[in-house]
Amino acid sequence: MNPFQYVRAHDIAEAIHAAAGDGAKFIAGGTNLIDLMKENVEHPTKLVDITHLPLDRIEATAGGGLRIGALVRNSDAAYDERIASRYPLLASAILAGASAQLRNAATTGGNLLQRTRCCYFYDTATPCNKRSPGSGCGAIGGFNRMHAILGVSEHCIATHPSDMCVALAALDAQVHVSGPDGERVIPFHEFHRLPGDTPQIDTSLRPGELITAVELPAEAFTQHYTYLKIRDRLSYAFALVSVAVALRIDGGRVAEARLALGGVAHKPWRDHTVEELLVGQAPVEPIFARAADAVLRGAKGQGHNDFKIGLARRAIVRALKQAAADTPQSQSEKRVA
Secondary structure, three states: OOOOEEEEOOOHHHHHHHOOOOOEEEEOOOOOHHHHHHOOOOOOOEEEEOOOOOOOOEEEOOOOOEEEEOOOEHHHHHHOHHHHHHOHHHHHHHHOOOOHHHHHHOEHHHHHHOOOOOHHHHOOOOOEOOOOOOOOEOOOOOOOOOOOOOOOEOOEOOOOOOOHHHHHHHOOOEEEEEEOOEEEEEEHHHHEOOOOOOOOOOEOOOOOOEEEEEEEOOOOOOOEEEEEEEOOOOOOOOOOEEEEEEEEEEOOEEEEEEEEEEOOOOOOEEOHHHHHHHOOOOOOHHHHHHHHHHHOOOOOOOOOOOHHHHHHHHHHHHHHHHHHOOOOOOOOOOOOO
16 A cells, blocks of 8 residues: 555535645545555545544435435435435445445445446556556456446446445436535436546546535335346345336326436446336336337447346346336345345
C-alpha cells in the first residue's frame, strides 16, 4: 500500500475543500476502497474521512418520498421501517447483496461508487483499460464468464456489481451531490456511465463532488415487485444476472412497469422502451417473454458468458411473473420462487 495523507472532515464544506486537487478520495465504510488500495489498484494521495458528517439520517421529503443520507449503513437502510414498508424492492435488493458484516459497514454513497469486480481490473499484472487507460482489455478474449452482455465497448466489458443500485434505477431515484461549484441533483439513470472510450470513468460526478443523499420518489410500488438475483451460490456472491421489477396493475392490465437488470452491463441496465411495451398488456407469460426478448435484442456474449443471454431472458420472465403474482423473491430463503 502506498503512503497517503489522512484528513478527518467535520462538515461538508471542509470535506470538499480537503478533497481539492488530484489524488484525493473520500472514505466512509471503506469496504471497496481499502481492498483496492491493498491490491495496488487505487493509489490515493489523500483520504478524506467523511464518517463524522451529518449524512447518516433517513428523512421524509416535501414531495412524499424519502431522502437517504450518503452515510446511512446498508443494514440500517434495509431494516428501516419506512423503507421496508414503502420501498420493499430496495430493502430486498440490499439484503441480496454482500454479507451481513459488510452491510453493517457499507454506506449508501459508497454502494453507488463501488467499482467493478472484474478479475482483470484487480490483477495489476494484466491489461485493463479501466485501471490503466490504453493498456487493453484482458477480459475480451480472456476468461469473461462474469462479464457484460449489454452496453459494452471494444475497451471494456466489465459489469457494475451493486444490487442496491439496480433497485434504485427501477425506482427512479435521484442522487444529491455537493462540490466546488455548489449542489446539484443527478437522475439515477444518468449517474453511472457505459464504458465507451473512457471506461476508467464510472460515474458522472465532477472532480471534488461528494454524494450527500439518495432521494426516493413518492411512488413506491409496495405490492407488485420483486428482486431476483441469480448467482453461483446462495450467499455472498455477485450476480450473474439480477432483475428488479416494479409493476402497477389496474383492471387486469399493466398500468406502469419498471424493469432494471444487474450483472449484465457497466451500469444498472434499464430500457424505458420495453417498459412502455408492457403498459396496457395483460400480465401473462407470453407478454413477459416478448419483453425479455426486447430487452436483450442487442445482447452479445464474449464466449464464456454466452450463457448469460438465455439466463437473463429466463430471469426477466420469472421476475415479471413473481411481481405480477405479488410473490416477491425471498432474500432469507434464496431458492428461486
